[in-house]
Amino acid sequence: MSTTRTRLDPESRREQLLDLGVELLSVRRVEDLSIDALAEVAGISRGLLYHYFSSKRDFHLAVLRRMADQMFRLTAPAPDLPVADQLVGSLEAYVDFVGANREPYLAFVRAAAAGDEEYRQIYDEARAALTDRIFEHAGGDLLAGLGIEDSPALRLFVGGWAAMVEDVVLSWLEDARGVERRQLLDALAGSLASIGALATPA
Amino acid sequence: MSTTRTRLDPESRREQLLDLGVELLSVRRVEDLSIDALAEVAGISRGLLYHYFSSKRDFHLAVLRRMADQMFRLTAPAPDLPVADQLVGSLEAYVDFVGANREPYLAFVRAAAAGDEEYRQIYDEARAALTDRIFEHAGGDLLAGLGIEDSPALRLFVGGWAAMVEDVVLSWLEDARGVERRQLLDALAGSLASIGALATPA
Numbered sequence: 001m002s003t004t005r006t007r008l009d010p011e012s013r014r015e016q017l018l019d020l021g022v023e024l025l026s027v028r029r030v031e032d033l034s035i036d037a038l039a040e041v042a043g044i045s046r047g048l049l050y051h052y053f054s055s056k057r058d059f060h061l062a063v064l065r066r067m068a069d070q071m072f073r074l075t076a077p078a079p080d081l082p083v084a085d086q087l088v089g090s091l092e093a094y095v096d097f098v099g100a101n102r103e104p105y106l107a108f109v110r111a112a113a114a115g116d117e118e119y120r121q122i123y124d125e126a127r128a129a130l131t132d133r134i135f136e137h138a139g140g141d142l143l144a145g146l147g148i149e150d151s152p153a154l155r156l157f158v159g160g161w162a163a164m165v166e167d168v169v170l171s172w173l174e175d176a177r178g179v180e181r182r183q184l185l186d187a188l189a190g191s192l193a194s195i196g197a198l199a200t201p202a
Numbered sequence: 203m204s205t206t207r208t209r210l211d212p213e214s215r216r217e218q219l220l221d222l223g224v225e226l227l228s229v230r231r232v233e234d235l236s237i238d239a240l241a242e243v244a245g246i247s248r249g250l251l252y253h254y255f256s257s258k259r260d261f262h263l264a265v266l267r268r269m270a271d272q273m274f275r276l277t278a279p280a281p282d283l284p285v286a287d288q289l290v291g292s293l294e295a296y297v298d299f300v301g302a303n304r305e306p307y308l309a310f311v312r313a314a315a316a317g318d319e320e321y322r323q324i325y326d327e328a329r330a331a332l333t334d335r336i337f338e339h340a341g342g343d344l345l346a347g348l349g350i351e352d353s354p355a356l357r358l359f360v361g362g363w364a365a366m367v368e369d370v371v372l373s374w375l376e377d378a379r380g381v382e383r384r385q386l387l388d389a390l391a392g393s394l395a396s397i398g399a400l401a402t403p404a
Contacts, residue, residue: 008216029317113315117230143209152379156370157389163369164397168362177354187359187400194396198389 014052014062017042021063022070025104030060030111030119061118067108068126071097075130087134087189091165095128095185099173106170131158134192147195148196157199161192216254216264223265224272227306232313232321236326244319246376263320269310270328277332285343287335289391293367296332301375308372333360336394349395350398359401361393 008016035056039046053059070195075093075159077086098105112123135143135150135158148154165188172184179187210218222243226235237258241248255261277295279288300307314325337345337352337360350356367390374386 029350084383084390110315110317113312115312115316155380156373156379156381156392159373160366162369164362164366167365171358171361177358179355179358183355187397190400191359191393194400195389195393198392198396 010052013017014041015066017049017052018063018066018180021059022067022101022104025063025067025107026104030064030107033060033063035059061122064119064122066109067101067104068122069127071126072129073182083145084189087142087192088185091185091188092181094165095173095181097167098169102170102173109166127159127162129163131155135157142193143196146193146197148200151200155201157195158192159173161195164188164191173181197200212254217233217268219251219254220265220268223261224240224269224303224306225336227265227269228303229305230309232309235262235265235398237261263324266310266313266321266324269303269306269325270324270331273328274331275333276360279335285347286391289344289394290387293387293390296367297327297371297375300371304372304375311368329361333357333364344395345398348394348399350396350402353402354386356398356401361399363397366390 017038021033021038022036024041024175028037033056035046035049035053038059039049049059053062071094074097075090077090078085081089108119108123111119113120135155143150143154168184168188172179219240223235223240226239226243230239235258237248237251237255240261241251244251255264271277273296276299277292279292281288283291310321310325313321315322337357345352345356369388370386374381
């Protein structure tokens, strides 16, 4: 949790501070994340931090956005893989991300679920970005290959599938219950196709 | 939101007060639910309320337990129906319950998700009770009929299915997206069997 003082451009410095903020979420709730704590961990003055973040609230929102952006980037499907493997690969990257950032991720989910409108919006946009990509990339081709057409009804159920993935992955990381990683990924990927088929009556 | 003063035994009176508490969750968050507000709506003194609830916290926990109990009772499968219809019937009762109590239900979900340990426990126990019943009643026979055996792995995925049902039903109630009630229920019921099969490798 310490950082070497090196010359960085302001944008990189800001991102580095946000990464420290994400790390701090391992040990405290979003609302307890203070500029003071960040200043101490980053080894810089509070005054300088206010150069990067106009308020504690601004800092909190930026930390959550940073986590959502990282998750989105890290779970990007690999376009050179066969379609089914792209989906499994994205799911595996999601499992790895949540596994490596379990406490910050839970802090994020909880802050969003607690009803704060702006936190909720960041969370909803992150999930929408992840599921929209399914229609554009891997899963989209996968669903199209199964004769399942995009529709508002399908997106309703794919949103539910995303809720299931989050729930199962968080539970699995806590206690795998004898489920192998590969079995987990295959079952989650397979359920997207099943749910897609059920959501699209013949 | 008014109540007629009638002679009730203490247990019934307490339940009536808890139902008023659940109603109040339509317009305020759990943590803003005060003994004062309840006293005003119920038309009785604060002193008398402290006869039923030892503290505001005790009142909050009792209100959430009351809602969980109601949901469990109202969604009981009808044992005289064919197995598949029992599951659809339970799901329909769940949709009706959440539809009639959308704001209190959201307040419940949010209070639990925000990380309060005791709220979380009530929520987790409520969900566990609902999913355990699937193994004992309707869905259990349904899964058994499909050759799917109970296991910790299966319960992991059925927990995820419950998260999906909650997400889809809350979204559908907000915007049905052209999905008919019957289609919603059939897709949710069907996805339990699909997920059960995927969670149980041959």
